[in-house]
Amino acid sequence: MANSPDANNAIAVRLFETVWNKGDFGVLDTLIAPDALDHSTAGGVPKTERGSASFRNIVGMFRHAMPDIHLSIEDEIYAGDRVVHRWVLEGTDTGGVMGMPPSGKRLRFTGTTIVRMEDGKIAERWANLDELGLLQQLGVVPPPPGA
Amino acid sequence: MDRDATVRLVRRFYDDLWTRADVATADEILEPEMLFVLPFARFQGREALKSLVVANHRAFAGLTYHTTADGVILDGRRAACEWRMTGRQVAEWNGIPATGREVEIPGMTLFELGASGQIREARVHNHYFGLLAQLGAVTMRHPEQDSAAPHGA
Numbered sequence: 038m039a040n041s042p043d044a045n046n047a048i049a050v051r052l053f054e055t056v057w058n059k060g061d062f063g064v065l066d067t068l069i070a071p072d073a074l075d076h077s078t079a080g081g082v083p084k085t086e087r088g089s090a091s092f093r094n095i096v097g098m099f100r101h102a103m104p105d106i107h108l109s110i111e112d113e114i115y116a117g118d119r120v121v122h123r124w125v126l127e128g129t130d131t132g133g134v135m136g137m138p139p140s141g142k143r144l145r146f147t148g149t150t151i152v153r154m155e156d157g158k159i160a161e162r163w164a165n166l167d168e169l170g171l172l173q174q175l176g177v178v179p180p181p182p183g184a
Numbered sequence: 185m186d187r188d189a190t191v192r193l194v195r196r197f198y199d200d201l202w203t204r205a206d207v208a209t210a211d212e213i214l215e216p217e218m219l220f221v222l223p224f225a226r227f228q229g230r231e232a233l234k235s236l237v238v239a240n241h242r243a244f245a246g247l248t249y250h251t252t253a254d255g256v257i258l259d260g261r262r263a264a265c266e267w268r269m270t271g272r273q274v275a276e277w278n279g280i281p282a283t284g285r286e287v288e289i290p291g292m293t294l295f296e297l298g299a300s301g302q303i304r305e306a307r308v309h310n311h312y313f314g315l316l317a318q319l320g321a322v323t324m325r326h327p328e329q330d331s332a333a334p335h336g337a
Contacts, residue, residue: 078311114259121264149292149309167223168313178322
């Protein structure tokens with residue numbers, strides 16, 4: 038049975054508050070469908086992965102890099118089976134982002150995530166974040182030409 | 185505004201304004217002082233947005249924003265839209281000389297509509313880093329890094 042948009046939003050919010058902000062990976066499988074599709078832009082190339090592993094890997098990488106990580110929701114829109122969040126993620130890079138040496142820097146970047154819910158679980162996710170801003174804060178890419 | 189009218193409004197922003205570069209559309213669908221926000225830039229007002237559209241069309245041949253009705257999510261006076269941009273860089277853009285390369289990036293935008301039913305604010309996250317990478321305009325300094333960008337969050 039399809040959940041109400043409010044109930045769908047609560048599940049998407051729970052992923053941010055429980056998994057992202059507290060590192061409670063135990064609830065992942067209650068929030069994400071086993072065959073969920075995850076659309077990301079890893080490696081500069083958009084790609085799609087199936088299952089909860091990519092959710093686990095992405096959150097795990099960022100939580101390892103920034104143990105004090107905190108994701109705050111800035112805006113939310115939800116209707117039907119879709120939930121949209123605009124967020125800001127902040128934390129101190131003591132563990133190294135994406136396999137890079139720790140920068141020790143306080144990082145802050147924004148993103149938007151859209152999920153499609155099915156039977157009370159996240160069935161599909163699309164995310165787009167300010168990768169350029171993140172990489173510039175880390176000092177690994179120069180400002181873009183013309184900036 | 186009913187749902188269909190709002191979906192049409194959001195799709196016109198991409199189909200008529202951004203893809204067809206019909207800048208007169210801006211006068212119909214945007215509030216005069218509308219705000220267009222990217223992580224790295226912000227544009228205030230219809231005229232600023234028209235200039236941006238024209239400049240991007242000069243740089244990218246066949247610049248197209250692909251949207252679907254299904255990709256528009258509505259909640260009262262707010263809307264979200266996911267899209268895919270394609271084009272070929274045929275002229276200098278943001279200091280990057282013409283490469284002739286085809287580019288394609290996904291993006292998503294949150295819209296806020298005013299009481300008039302026009303767009304008051306649009307906040308965009310696009311795969312801008314991917315666009316720069318596709319144009320060969322950005323490289324990582326870190327030698328051990330094999331993945332140029334993080335996963336989606």
